[in-house]
Amino acid sequence: MSWLHIMVLIPFLFAIIVPLIYRVFTPRIHTGWFVLSVPSVIFLYLLRYIPVISKGETIFISVPWIPSYGINYTTYIDGLSLVFGLVITGIGSLVVLYSIYYMSKLKESLHNFYVYLLLFMGAMLGLVFSDNILVLYVYWELTSISSFLLIAYWYQREKSRYGAQKSMNITIFGGLAMLAGFIMLSMMTETYSIREIIHQTDSIYDHSLFLPAMILLLLGAFTKSAQFPFSIWLPDAMEAPTPISAYLHSATMVKAGIYLVARMTPIFGGSAEWFWLVTSAGLVTLLYGSLNAVKQTDLKALLAYSTISQLGLIMSLLGMGSASLYYGTGDEASMYAVAVLAAIFHLINHSTFKGSLFMVVGIIDHETGTRDIRRLGGLMHLMPISFTLAIIGGFSMAGLPPFNGFLSKEMFFTAVLNASDMSIFSMESLGVIFPVIAWAASVFTFIYCMILIFKTFTGKYKPKKLEKAAHEAPVGMLVPPVILSSLVIIIFFFPNVLSKYILKPAMGAVLPAYSQPGEIEIKISAWHGWNTELFMTMGVVAAGALLYLYLKKWIGIYSTYPYSMTFNNFYNQGLGKMEDMSLSLTKSYMTGFIRDYFVYIFTFLIIIVGGCILFLDGAAFDASNNGPVSIYEGVLIISMLTAALTVLFSKSRLTAIVAVGALGYLVSLFFVIFRAPDLALTQLVVETVTTALFLLCFYHLPELRREAVRVKFRMTNLVISLGVGAIVAILALSANGTRLFEPIAYYYENSYELAGARNIVNAILVDFRGIDTMLEIFVLGIASLGVYTLVKLRISGRDRSERTK
Amino acid sequence: MKEPNDIILHAVIKVAVVIILTFSINLFFSGHHNPGGGFIGGLGFSAALTLLLLAFDIETVRQNIPVDFKVLTAIGVLIAVFTGVGGIVFGAPFLTQAFDYFDIPVFGKTELATAVLFDVGVALAVIGTSMSIILSIGDDH
Numbered sequence: 001m002s003w004l005h006i007m008v009l010i011p012f013l014f015a016i017i018v019p020l021i022y023r024v025f026t027p028r029i030h031t032g033w034f035v036l037s038v039p040s041v042i043f044l045y046l047l048r049y050i051p052v053i054s055k056g057e058t059i060f061i062s063v064p065w066i067p068s069y070g071i072n073y074t075t076y077i078d079g080l081s082l083v084f085g086l087v088i089t090g091i092g093s094l095v096v097l098y099s100i101y102y103m104s105k106l107k108e109s110l111h112n113f114y115v116y117l118l119l120f121m122g123a124m125l126g127l128v129f130s131d132n133i134l135v136l137y138v139y140w141e142l143t144s145i146s147s148f149l150l151i152a153y154w155y156q157r158e159k160s161r162y163g164a165q166k167s168m169n170i171t172i173f174g175g176l177a178m179l180a181g182f183i184m185l186s187m188m189t190e191t192y193s194i195r196e197i198i199h200q201t202d203s204i205y206d207h208s209l210f211l212p213a214m215i216l217l218l219l220g221a222f223t224k225s226a227q228f229p230f231s232i233w234l235p236d237a238m239e240a241p242t243p244i245s246a247y248l249h250s251a252t253m254v255k256a257g258i259y260l261v262a263r264m265t266p267i268f269g270g271s272a273e274w275f276w277l278v279t280s281a282g283l284v285t286l287l288y289g290s291l292n293a294v295k296q297t298d299l300k301a302l303l304a305y306s307t308i309s310q311l312g313l314i315m316s317l318l319g320m321g322s323a324s325l326y327y328g329t330g331d332e333a334s335m336y337a338v339a340v341l342a343a344i345f346h347l348i349n350h351s352t353f354k355g356s357l358f359m360v361v362g363i364i365d366h367e368t369g370t371r372d373i374r375r376l377g378g379l380m381h382l383m384p385i386s387f388t389l390a391i392i393g394g395f396s397m398a399g400l401p402p403f404n405g406f407l408s409k410e411m412f413f414t415a416v417l418n419a420s421d422m423s424i425f426s427m428e429s430l431g432v433i434f435p436v437i438a439w440a441a442s443v444f445t446f447i448y449c450m451i452l453i454f455k456t457f458t459g460k461y462k463p464k465k466l467e468k469a470a471h472e473a474p475v476g477m478l479v480p481p482v483i484l485s486s487l488v489i490i491i492f493f494f495p496n497v498l499s500k501y502i503l504k505p506a507m508g509a510v511l512p513a514y515s516q517p518g519e520i521e522i523k524i525s526a527w528h529g530w531n532t533e534l535f536m537t538m539g540v541v542a543a544g545a546l547l548y549l550y551l552k553k554w555i556g557i558y559s560t561y562p563y564s565m566t567f568n569n570f571y572n573q574g575l576g577k578m579e580d581m582s583l584s585l586t587k588s589y590m591t592g593f594i595r596d597y598f599v600y601i602f603t604f605l606i607i608i609v610g611g612c613i614l615f616l617d618g619a620a621f622d623a624s625n626n627g628p629v630s631i632y633e634g635v636l637i638i639s640m641l642t643a644a645l646t647v648l649f650s651k652s653r654l655t656a657i658v659a660v661g662a663l664g665y666l667v668s669l670f671f672v673i674f675r676a677p678d679l680a681l682t683q684l685v686v687e688t689v690t691t692a693l694f695l696l697c698f699y700h701l702p703e704l705r706r707e708a709v710r711v712k713f714r715m716t717n718l719v720i721s722l723g724v725g726a727i728v729a730i731l732a733l734s735a736n737g738t739r740l741f742e743p744i745a746y747y748y749e750n751s752y753e754l755a756g757a758r759n760i761v762n763a764i765l766v767d768f769r770g771i772d773t774m775l776e777i778f779v780l781g782i783a784s785l786g787v788y789t790l791v792k793l794r795i796s797g798r799d800r801s802e803r804t805k
Numbered sequence: 806m807k808e809p810n811d812i813i814l815h816a817v818i819k820v821a822v823v824i825i826l827t828f829s830i831n832l833f834f835s836g837h838h839n840p841g842g843g844f845i846g847g848l849g850f851s852a853a854l855t856l857l858l859l860a861f862d863i864e865t866v867r868q869n870i871p872v873d874f875k876v877l878t879a880i881g882v883l884i885a886v887f888t889g890v891g892g893i894v895f896g897a898p899f900l901t902q903a904f905d906y907f908d909i910p911v912f913g914k915t916e917l918a919t920a921v922l923f924d925v926g927v928a929l930a931v932i933g934t935s936m937s938i939i940l941s942i943g944d945d946h
Contacts, residue, residue: 689939
């Protein structure tokens with residue numbers, strides 16, 4: 001346990017006390033002020049690592065978690081995770097600051113809001129700083145769950161619930177695929193540590209699981225990063241409060257997929273499949289997102305599609321950069337390596353300008369009551385600061401100087417042009433597509449940036465269509481976007497400081513050949529001569545401006561595209577169909593009779609357990625170790641048989657209950673004879689409690705009556721019961737005859753030395769196999785809640801029906 | 806529960822419950838070295854409470870033992886988890902338990918083990934679970 005670990009856990013610890021703070025200080029002090037300390041402290045703490053990491057060092061601290069399975073809680077900092085850590089906490093601080101002014105402390109349930117936010121922040125930090133793939137997976141799913149909670153924060157609205165469910169369905173589907181990919185990776189390399197997997201890259205290249213693992217991992221990354229066609233969840237996720245949209249969908253969650261691709265590049269990069277999958281997914285998403293953003297009328301939806309598009313850009317850069325691994329080192333390798341640097345550069349730039357744009361849109365929404373472009377206009381004079389901020393963010397996104405987006409956009413063009421000259425991966429014939437897509441997407445990016453800025457702030461002011469009279473936002477709300485916008489400009493003028501201390505170490509983490517500083521010379525400059533990239537940008541501006549001016553003439557093209565062909569429609573239809581199918585399936589087997597359920601359960605038991613015994617040669621009878629059967633045991637067996645048969649043939653329920661009880665007590669007698677007093681005690685008490693439960697229910701049960709059932713049905717019962725008996729008997733005998741694992745006698749011999757316990761059963765339960773017990777009581781708790789809900793819901797349902805009578 | 810107002814039953818059970826509760830606490834603590842432990846101790850405890858339920862009606866018991874057993878379950882589970890996390894704080898794997906011997910007045914040399922804390926969690930979860938199930942079903946008429 002080190003400071004580093006504690007740092008990752010701070011958000012979770014703080015999440016526990018947020019409700020208390022809320023209760024004590026509301027409504028005097030906004031809870032956000034307390035929460036603000038968490039990301040800002042972590043941010044400052046992480047800044048300390050910049051000098052260390054930029055020297056090419058990495059930090060690696062491990063705490064054993066389940067060492068027997070090689071699962072350790074390992075915190076690992078290198079350039080890549082540091083970039084993400086800084087973005088998460090840096091943008092996180094600004095978002096919290098912004099939310100203090102955005103979220104009303106009187107009307108909103110802030111404790112929920114900040115608990116979810118902190119959970120999310122902690123999950124993201126854990127995700128980027130963990131070296132163990134299983135730990136990474138746990139945090140990955142935690143981000144899905146916490147973002148679900150955040151998106152559904154206004155859960156009274158149906159759209160919020162729909163958006164939250166959609167994002168969770170899609171990202172969790174991807175997460176599960178990713179888990180399978182991780183398991184395949186660990187099967188190939190026999191380790192869970194990402195660093196160790198990277199060391200073994202050469203040996204897994206020809207493995208038969210290499211490609212499946214890659215595809216499954218990419219499914220996880222693509223769903224999380226909203227790549228085409230999984231992008232449909234992102235626009236619906238915009239139902240979240242704007243600070244959340246700014247945080248989740250510009251800076252953090254959607255970038256988790258980028259992080260995963262970057263992290264896995266040293267493992268899979270250099271293969272043609274990886275190059276093509278990542279690059280083409282990125283490019284298609286880039287084009288798709290920018291095309292769709294243009295037709296949006298809701299400002300946040302526009303930003304959502306622009307995020308999709310920008311994520312595609314970053315993704316395609318990572319894909320193109322992975323070609324560098326094919327060459328290893330040398331001139332050609334470093335030519336493509338720049339693409340990785342550009343990817344990380346654009347990631348940071350995107351976080352700054354998109355974060356600020358989201359906040360500006362939030363301000364507009366907050367001060368005018370609408371985000372509909374058709375109702376907005378002419379806000380320039382009323383909200384001059386917001387207008388300036390929108391221009392900075394929008395021009396940066398459009399790739400214009402003097403803003404940081406220009407630099408990374410030029411580097412993107414360089415990367416596509418380089419890629420189109422590539423002579424590997426059958427790029428000779430297909431390479432020419434890349435610059436075309438990139439250029440076309442950039443034109444549309446330019447158009448939607450202009451729509452965002454000019455449709456909102458220029459033109460005619462239409463106060464009648466607005467819910468509130470528009471005015472400038474309070475200072476506190478403007479501070480975070482102002483900080484981000486100044487970053488946009490600062491980065492433009494001093495990109496090489498960023499490049500030296502942050503981007504290069506991050507690139508070194510993705511491309512291990514460049515992990516030491518000074519191995520590659522990259523200078524980012526705003527002016528790079530009259531080259532193809534600059535002409536491309538000029539073309540983008542010209543074509544974009546022209547198309548923007550004649551927007552009304554051609555925007556109608558979009559409406560010709562039928563809704564029934566969209567992925568959204570496929571998703572909705574698919575979900576509905578699945579619900580119908582599962583409903584009819586459930587109806588077909590949920591008969592309401594417990595004996596039918598027993599038939600299913602026992603049939604499966606016979607098929608699966610019996611099948612396993614049969615096919616795996618599991619039946620083994622070894623009588624050599626058996627002890628002699630004493631007279632007591634014989635008597636007990638006969639008594640138990642009698643009790644069991646009594647249950648079967650008893651005519652009254654009371655007799656049956658008594659006989660079942662007797663059976664239980666006789667089993668506990670068996671434990672006494674075998675000198676297992678613990679088990680005997682437990683069995684006795686369990687039996688007592690069960691009988692008491694039976695007695696409690698006794699009054700309410702109907703009379704036992706002979707039921708007229710067809711003979712055939714009874715034959716099935718007979719077959720099943722004989723089968724179950726036979727299987728269980730074979731299983732018990734074989735279990736005794738087979739010794740596959742180390743006997744637990746080892747624990748018996750050492751229980752006192754190891755756990756200070758003379759009671760071996762207890763030592764096993766609590767000390768040696770504590771996690772079993774812990775999970776068992778989890779199950780108990782869940783079961784009790786289940787019973788409670790079932791019974792209570794039924795009661796309230798009945799009450800309701802009685803009242804309506 | 807509709808029960809006849811049986812004075813003998815009430816009187817017997819009042820005494821019996823105290824004995825059973827004492828015994829179950831004893832069972833709980835003896836768990837480390839002798840038969841017993843959190844699971845069985847907790848079950849014994851809820852058996853005693855169930856006896857009370859049988860003799861008196863649910864409302865009376867609820868008034869005298871105003872405990873929300875669902876919350877009790879949650880507390881038990883949380884205690885168990887936190888004793889596990891405790892190991893991590895000291896740099897050991899999750900769920901590592903420790904024990905040592907201390908001299909305590911009155912008791913003399915006593916063994917204190919963190920495993921007992923974990924067991925407290927188990928016991929509370931077991932009591933909470935069994936009682937909330939019994940109470941939910943008992944309520945349902």
